[in-house]
Amino acid sequence: MVNNLKSNEIEHFVADYDTDNLIVDEFTIEKKVTGIFQESLAIVIRNPLFWVSSIIILILGSMALFPNLWTGTDPFFCPILDSSLSASAAHPMGTTLQGCDVYSRVINGARPSLAIGIMTTIIGTAVGVIIGTLAGFFGGILDSILSRLIDIFYAIPFILAAVAVLQLFESSESIWKVIFTLSVFAWVSPARLMRSQVLSVKQNEFITASVSLGASKLRNMFMHILPNAISPVISTATINIGAFIVAESTLSFLGLGLGSNSVSWGQDIANARDILVTTPSVLLWPSLFLAITTLSFIFLGDAIRDALNPKGRR
Amino acid sequence: MARYIGIRVLQTIPVVLGTTFLIYGLVFLMPGDPIRAMFGNHPPSDAAIAVIRHEFRLDEPFIIQYLHFLYGALTFDFGKTFQGREVSDVIATSLPITAQLSFLAIFFEILIGIGLGILTGVKKGKIFDNTVLMSTLVIISIPTFVLGFVCQFLFGVKLKVVPTTVGVYVDIQHMLMPALILAGVSVSYVIRLTRSQIRDNLNADYVRTARAKGLDNKSVILKHVLRNSLVPVVTYIGADLGTLMGGAVVTEAVFNINGIGHQLYSAIAKGEGTLVTSLVTVLVIIYIVANLLVDILYAFLDPRIRYNKN
Numbered sequence: 202m203v204n205n206l207k208s209n210e211i212e213h214f215v216a217d218y219d220t221d222n223l224i225v226d227e228f229t230i231e232k233k234v235t236g237i238f239q240e241s242l243a244i245v246i247r248n249p250l251f252w253v254s255s256i257i258i259l260i261l262g263s264m265a266l267f268p269n270l271w272t273g274t275d276p277f278f279c280p281i282l283d284s285s286l287s288a289s290a291a292h293p294m295g296t297t298l299q300g301c302d303v304y305s306r307v308i309n310g311a312r313p314s315l316a317i318g319i320m321t322t323i324i325g326t327a328v329g330v331i332i333g334t335l336a337g338f339f340g341g342i343l344d345s346i347l348s349r350l351i352d353i354f355y356a357i358p359f360i361l362a363a364v365a366v367l368q369l370f371e372s373s374e375s376i377w378k379v380i381f382t383l384s385v386f387a388w389v390s391p392a393r394l395m396r397s398q399v400l401s402v403k404q405n406e407f408i409t410a411s412v413s414l415g416a417s418k419l420r421n422m423f424m425h426i427l428p429n430a431i432s433p434v435i436s437t438a439t440i441n442i443g444a445f446i447v448a449e450s451t452l453s454f455l456g457l458g459l460g461s462n463s464v465s466w467g468q469d470i471a472n473a474r475d476i477l478v479t480t481p482s483v484l485l486w487p488s489l490f491l492a493i494t495t496l497s498f499i500f501l502g503d504a505i506r507d508a509l510n511p512k513g514r515r
Numbered sequence: 516m517a518r519y520i521g522i523r524v525l526q527t528i529p530v531v532l533g534t535t536f537l538i539y540g541l542v543f544l545m546p547g548d549p550i551r552a553m554f555g556n557h558p559p560s561d562a563a564i565a566v567i568r569h570e571f572r573l574d575e576p577f578i579i580q581y582l583h584f585l586y587g588a589l590t591f592d593f594g595k596t597f598q599g600r601e602v603s604d605v606i607a608t609s610l611p612i613t614a615q616l617s618f619l620a621i622f623f624e625i626l627i628g629i630g631l632g633i634l635t636g637v638k639k640g641k642i643f644d645n646t647v648l649m650s651t652l653v654i655i656s657i658p659t660f661v662l663g664f665v666c667q668f669l670f671g672v673k674l675k676v677v678p679t680t681v682g683v684y685v686d687i688q689h690m691l692m693p694a695l696i697l698a699g700v701s702v703s704y705v706i707r708l709t710r711s712q713i714r715d716n717l718n719a720d721y722v723r724t725a726r727a728k729g730l731d732n733k734s735v736i737l738k739h740v741l742r743n744s745l746v747p748v749v750t751y752i753g754a755d756l757g758t759l760m761g762g763a764v765v766t767e768a769v770f771n772i773n774g775i776g777h778q779l780y781s782a783i784a785k786g787e788g789t790l791v792t793s794l795v796t797v798l799v800i801i802y803i804v805a806n807l808l809v810d811i812l813y814a815f816l817d818p819r820i821r822y823n824k825n
């Protein structure tokens with residue numbers, strides 16, 4: 202700057218000023234300035250639904266991580282003599298057609314269901330946020346290409362396409378097979394949401410201000426646009442955890458989930474169909490656990506949305 | 516408007532190409548030889564298999580197979596299934612069944628979804644409101660097939676008020692329960708959407724103006740609130756048609772309905788690339804056309820939206 206001025210031989214006069222008395226105005230900060238996430242946290246901990254759903258999810262999490270805390274029975278121990286028993290002290294939820302303990306299977310089914318729901322959501326949301334941000338931020342030809350890609354994945358019937366992807370795997374019972382398959386489609390809706398969010402945040406004056414202050418594109422994208430655009434994506438993602446748990450059970454029902462030799466709520470519900478007429482409890486328990494899990498994630502997502510949405514604040 | 520429709524139609528071309536390419540590629544990548552699998556434990560000679568493979572162009576490179584499929588599809592010639600049936604014949608028999616199921620489901624979305632949505636939105640009754648809202652959440656969180664099993668068991672086996680399965684009897688009486696189950700999740704969304712739209716609009720300035728003019732409550736709600744609240748609901752229901760038809764496979768499996776979802780599912784299991792891609796193409800085109808119509812409808816329902824720019 203200075204060199205420039207000198208080379209153009211423009212004289213620039215700056216008056217002397219007294220640096221000791223440079224008080225423009227005096228003000229005190231009365232309210233503690235906090236970020237959007239601290240504020241949201243303060244709101245969310247006042248919401249009873251947040252606590253109820255969090256506690257249920259923590260309980261389910263403990264079942265998933267330490268099933269031995271809850272049951273000592275092996276879910277694969279299925280003596281055929283115990284077939285289709287009703288509830289008793291030894292089998293608090295009865296037994297399946299094969300004679301497996303329903304209670305033990307329900308507890309042990311928490312791990313694959315939660316792992317699939319949470320991992321799919323994390324992968325899908327991360328990829329979706331990246332693609333949506335790139336499309337919304339850079340626009341132009343990149344946006345056109347990514348938007349068409351999103352359209353393509355939107356138009357394909359999800360369950361049927363997941364069935365086709367699952368066929369690619371040789372029969373294995375790893376949950377990663379299901380996580381990968383669901384993730385192939387899980388990024389689409391966060392990407393579309395993120396793109397529209399970025400487009401609307403980009404219009405704000407503070408972004409123009411930041412650009413005029415000389416902030417780089419990357420800085421704008423990561424420091425200003427991303428944090429302001431991401432909140433609806435986070436609350437939707439929480440709700441989606443439940444949706445993916447349901448999706449896994451649907452794939453199991455179609456005979457393509459984790460395979461019949463593994464424990465999962467979806468698999469057990471699908472198997473329960475054959476003895477629904479004689480032993481309805483075999484259908485009831487895994488369905489109940491699945492529904493409660495899904496509901497908890499819906500409530501948690503709702504609580505997060507209410508806290509993060511500045512318009513909803515009073 | 517015409518320009519907007521033109522652009523939208525042009526935009527669908529890469530989407531149709533992309534989806535068919537993706538699905539055809541997926542089926543191509545599936546492990547195993549579908550022809551050999553067809554014969555089970557008694558495979559014919561390798562020469563005979565080679566002849567069949569050549570007949571279905573399975574011996575050609577992927578891109579040639581795909582381009583051949585595309586050329587055929589453009590001339591409405593989808594080829595034959597491995598069993599020798601015309602693919603267009605499969606579509607002609609299975610598509611109307613799923614379409615009937617989906618339109619019946621849409622009817623329930625309008626009747627129950629909008630109906631309960633309006634009631635919960637307008638009335639301030641706490642108990643009724645909470646019961647409906649809670650029920651919608653429960654329906655959303657239970658997998659469709661569980662709902663299907665339970666209703667099949669309760670109303671079909673125990674109470675004997677509706678037939679348990681559909682099979683070959685494709686009529687309203689047999690389709691009623693499957694359609695209701697298929698619509699379940701969407702009905703819940705429609706109720707919640709309608710309710711929140713009405714609640715938002717009831718507090719809007721224009722409603723206060725209408726009331727200040729001295730309009731009675733009935734006219735305010737019917738003429739002002741509903742008209743504005745139902746625009747997003749109508750677009751949701753319209754766009755849902757494509758989703759319902761693609762998602763019908765679960766309902767079709769529960770109630771033994773021989774629709775397009777069922778055909779598609781068994782075609783995937785058999786590795787029939789051409790059949791799978793043809794059926795998916797039909798579903799994708801229905802989805803795209805439904806969405807396009809909804810977007811155009813949007814402009815008519817909401818005069819603030821005009822597509823002349825961009």
